[in-house]
Amino acid sequence: MKYDFGEVVNRKNTNSFKWDSAKDKEDIVPMWVADMDFKAADPILRALESKLRHGVFGYAHLPEAYYGAEIHWWQKRHDCLIEKDWIAFTPGVIPALAAIIQAFSSPGDKVLIQAPVYNSFYGIIKSNGREIVENNLVNTGESYEIDFEDFEKKASDESVKLFILCNPHNPVGRVWSREELERLSAICRKHRVLVVADEIHRDLVFEGRPYVPYASIDANNSITCTSPSKTFNIAGLKMANIITANMDYKEKVKQVMLASGIHDPNVFGIEAFIAAYTEGEEWLDQLLVYLKENRDYFLSFVRERLPNLKVIAPQSTYLMWLDCRALGIGSEELSRKLFDEAGLRINEGSTYGKAGDGFIRINIGCSRAILTEGLNRLEHVIKTIK
Numbered sequence: 237m238k239y240d241f242g243e244v245v246n247r248k249n250t251n252s253f254k255w256d257s258a259k260d261k262e263d264i265v266p267m268w269v270a271d272m273d274f275k276a277a278d279p280i281l282r283a284l285e286s287k288l289r290h291g292v293f294g295y296a297h298l299p300e301a302y303y304g305a306e307i308h309w310w311q312k313r314h315d316c317l318i319e320k321d322w323i324a325f326t327p328g329v330i331p332a333l334a335a336i337i338q339a340f341s342s343p344g345d346k347v348l349i350q351a352p353v354y355n356s357f358y359g360i361i362k363s364n365g366r367e368i369v370e371n372n373l374v375n376t377g378e379s380y381e382i383d384f385e386d387f388e389k390k391a392s393d394e395s396v397k398l399f400i401l402c403n404p405h406n407p408v409g410r411v412w413s414r415e416e417l418e419r420l421s422a423i424c425r426k427h428r429v430l431v432v433a434d435e436i437h438r439d440l441v442f443e444g445r446p447y448v449p450y451a452s453i454d455a456n457n458s459i460t461c462t463s464p465s466k467t468f469n470i471a472g473l474k475m476a477n478i479i480t481a482n483m484d485y486k487e488k489v490k491q492v493m494l495a496s497g498i499h500d501p502n503v504f505g506i507e508a509f510i511a512a513y514t515e516g517e518e519w520l521d522q523l524l525v526y527l528k529e530n531r532d533y534f535l536s537f538v539r540e541r542l543p544n545l546k547v548i549a550p551q552s553t554y555l556m557w558l559d560c561r562a563l564g565i566g567s568e569e570l571s572r573k574l575f576d577e578a579g580l581r582i583n584e585g586s587t588y589g590k591a592g593d594g595f596i597r598i599n600i601g602c603s604r605a606i607l608t609e610g611l612n613r614l615e616h617v618i619k620t621i622k
């Protein structure tokens with residue numbers, strides 16, 4: 237392998253949110269915030285170095301190569317054709333969601349999500365004054381499934397204007413099948429609910445079920461958000477796109493973003509984006525091998541050494557969703573214990589909706605050495621809980 241994902245890169249004192257938020261504690265193992273500890277791919281580093289050496293960092297515009305890179309990636313990696321006109325830049329998926337919520341609903345309207353789900357969905361819906369409606373996913377013990385009956389009941393409420401789909405799903409790691417997406421799509425069309433597909437984790441899919449872009453089902457009645465940020469570990473460069481075949485939708489979202497002063501991309505972000513989507517495949521393919529080994533190591537560890545806890549193998553993402561309900565303590569208390577007693581920082585499940593209480597989310601996008609240390613600390617604390 238060309239890339240060494242086992243290398244431990246010291247991220248302390250680099251203004252890393254993941255590593256530097258707990259200044260009062262030295263010996264920490266941060267397995268929370270969803271970025272990885274790996275260095276970016278060589279082509280990305282070279283593109284950034286070249287921009288840095290140029291030395292002038294004035295306002296930028298998006299070149300043809302930017303759109304070409306996004307279109308190429310969709311086609312090459314996901315067998316899906318999109319057009320340049322469908323693409324609009326945004327400095328992140330969350331800013332895009334905020335703009336979409338503002339463009340397509342009014343304060344007091346409702347937004348449908350599938351809990352447990354990415355905590356910022358809750359934050360961005362609430363802070364825009366919209367109400368959250370949850371369609372809880374069903375944990376069968378072997379998988380998470382959609383309760384379609386409940387979904388339709390909730391979608392049929394006239395105040396529900398939007399459905400934010402997480403595909404693949406953070407934190408449960410499901411990659412939704414074509415059949416599932418078609419059923420969701422039919423319900424949303426019937427009840428005039430706009431589908432917003434957050435597909436930020438689309439490239440981090442393991443063997444088995446392939447990721448199906450929602451746009452391949454209905455590009456006209458939906459808005460998809462994509463980004464190379466999770467895939468290539470460049471979240472701090474703040475580059476993402478919204479994609480829709482519906483030009484009215486695109487214009488509406490762009491107007492809201494313009495009204496908030498969001499238009500210019502970051503000069504470094506553009507270079508990294510193009511390099512990632514045109515030259516990053518080798519790195520990504522090797523990353524997926526490493527992440528799968530991390531995932532399988534995690535699964536065996538938990539099954540052998542922590543049999544009280546349950547974990548379903550995620551089909552995607554570097555986020556493990558661990559069912560700790562058998563311990564009889566809430567996820568907040570468990571999270572506090574793990575941090576206070578072992579310096580292990582994880583995400584507490586309750587922040588992903590009530591359905592997540594008793595669970596914790598653990599980020600395994602790190603070297604095997606850090607993963608092993610984190611798991612040993614987890615075991616140590618869990619074994620003290622009677």
Ligand SMILES: Cc1ncc(COP(=O)(O)O)c(C=O)c1O
Nearest residue numbers: 270328329330331354406434436
């Ligand atoms: C599902 C999902 N959407 C969006 C984001 C954040 O996107 P951005 O950093 O582009 O705002 C994350 C980050 O963890 C995520 O998991």
